[in-house]
Amino acid sequence: MPDLFASAGGDAPRPLADRLRPTRLDEVVGQEHLTGEGGALTRLLRGRSLGSLIFWGPPGTGKTTVARLLAQGTDLHFEQISAIFSGVAELRKVFEAARGRRAAGRATLLFVDEIHRFNRAQLDAFLPVMEDGTITLVGATTENPSFELNAALLSRARVLVFRALDEAALAGLLHRAEAATGQPLPLDAEARAALVRMADGDGRAILTLAEEVWRSARDGEILDAALLQDLVQRRAPVYDKAQxxxxxxxxxxxxxxxxxxxxxxxxxxxxxxxxxxxxxxxxxxxxxxxxxxxxxxxxxxxxxxxxxxxxxxxxxxxxxxxxxxxxxxxxxxAPKSNALYTAYKAATRTAKEHGSLPPPRTILNAPTKLMRRLGYGEGYRYDHDEPDAFSGQDYWPERLGRQSFYRPGERGFERRVAERMAWWAEERARREADEG
Known part of the structure; x- marks a missing residue:
């Protein structure tokens, strides 16, 4: 199969994802809630005035491309860095260059990829240059900014959520790739659907996979789903075990x-x-x-x-x-009940609120004569010696009184527990009445 990706003039081949990079906001697929009529990004471009932004979304959803388009649409100088490779020293150089451009009359849009990789001190370095207008920050992150970015930075930026591309958007990218190359993908219908699933919502991934298909297929060969998987392997799921x-x-x-x-x-x-x-x-x-x-x-x-x-x-x-x-x-x-979980939380709350209340002396051990003279253990009734192995004694601190935390439900084994507890409650009340 001929090389579909060679550049004119003998230049180094350009990846398909780069060749198909949108040049207008309305060409960005899968983010219509941001780029469509009335979308947040569309409104920003119409107003030609940007504030700092955080783009939150999975890989391959157009975050970098949109940042470039915003800079072009508002006549800002576009500067891009990655938090993976940049430290404080490089940030200072970027800020100084932005100050120079600002003095010359042009503002800077600084796009920071993987911004969540910066530590708190590095993130704090952005605050003064955001506040004085030296830069308009656009940060991109695949992680929840509420957890990964500090509150001071978030208070100065608007968070926009990018969505994983759905099957329709990914299929549209494949059609665009076929139009750009002038060659249909050598896949049957099932394999084409499998390729879309392999991309896992990532537009860059599906174009990379499409390149692999074109390069791997022999002339005239139509790949089925099994052969497709053998040729391109399966792309790892988008899943960060620490995030x-x-x-x-x-x-x-x-x-x-x-x-x-x-x-x-x-x-x-x-x-x-x-x-x-x-x-x-x-x-x-x-x-x-x-x-x-x-x-x-x-x-x-x-x-x-x-x-x-x-x-x-x-x-x-x-x-x-x-x-x-x-x-x-x-x-x-299994039958479900959170009665024990709820009881544990309620008992914990009561224990914390009421402090170190002593148990009644009736159930305290009396290993010494002094403790026995003070009434420790006096009147304790050994339940196994009582009728039905149940004494019905009050075990609660006097200042607290009897509490009820555990209320078993009517599902599964707890139904039997509830019946048992109801009998104990009735028997306890009867015996207290008899003793009173």
Whole structure:
């Protein structure tokens, strides 16, 4: 197949993503909420006046391109740096150059890629040059700016959210690539759909994958989905185990268990396993779900979750992952109750609010004569010697009085617990009445 990417005049080939880079805001795909009629970016360009911005979104969604277009549309000098490779010394040079341009009558749009990589001191260095108008900052981040950027910088910038490209936007990019090269992609319909899925919402990725297809296919060959996967391999999922994607998926797993959807729980579990998530991190969350969302509605849930962790420790990957899947399905299909979790929080709050109240002397041990003279242990009734092994004594600090934290539900094993507690309450009231 001829080289579709060679530049005219013998220059070095340009990547397809670079050749198809939009030259107007309305050519940016997948961000119509920002670039469409009435979108935030469209309004900014019409007003030809920019404030500092933070672009938050996944890779390949047009953040760098849009920053360039904003600079062109407002006649600002475009300067680009990456937080991965820049330190304070380089920042000072960039700021000094911007001051020189400002003195000459031209402002600077400074685009900072991966801005979340800067530490707090580096981020603070932007504040004075943002405030005095030396630069208009446009920062790009794939991570949640609420967590990764300091409040002082965020208060001086507007956050705009870029969305992962949907299938329609990615398919549109493929059509644009075919038009630019004059060659259809040698893919059948199923393979074409698979290529879109492989891109995982990343416009740059789908164009790179398309280049690989053109370079790999033999003349006249039409690739099916299986051959496509063999040729280009599968692009790794967009998932940073230390950042927001990690917490989003573990949260999704927990909520699908809580919501009794075993299929969704399996899906998110497999998403994390596929992305290389720490298996023991998943196991710990399964244990947490067992105690937080199932509790005594099914006392076996905790045993199953712990057993899955032990099985994974024993078997390792990949066999041990099936134990995690078994636990996820068991937890999702178990009866649910947060009564224990709620009771624990309420008891903790009461313990903190009321301080160091002494228990009643009735239930205090009396190892010395002095303590016995003071009444420690006096009147204590040993429950196993009482009818039905229940004394009904009041064990609460006198100044606090009896409290009620744990209220079992009507699901699973907790129904039996509720019946038992109701009998104890009735018996306690009867005996208190008899003694009164």
């Amino acid at each position: 927001e994607g990690h917490y989003n998926l573990i949260s999704a797993l927990h909520k699908t268990i809580r919501g009794s959807d075993p299929d969704a729980a399996l899906y998110y579990l497999c998403r994390m396993l596929d992305a290389g998530e720490d298996r023991l991190f998943i196991a710990r969350r399964l244990v947490r779900a067992a105690v937080e969302d199932i509790g005594l509605a099914d006392p076996q849930a905790l045993a199953v979750a712990n057993a899955a962790k032990e099985a994974f420790d024993f078997l390792g990957s990949p066999e041990g992952e099936l134990a995690l899947a078994q636990a996820a399905v068991y937890l999702a299909t």
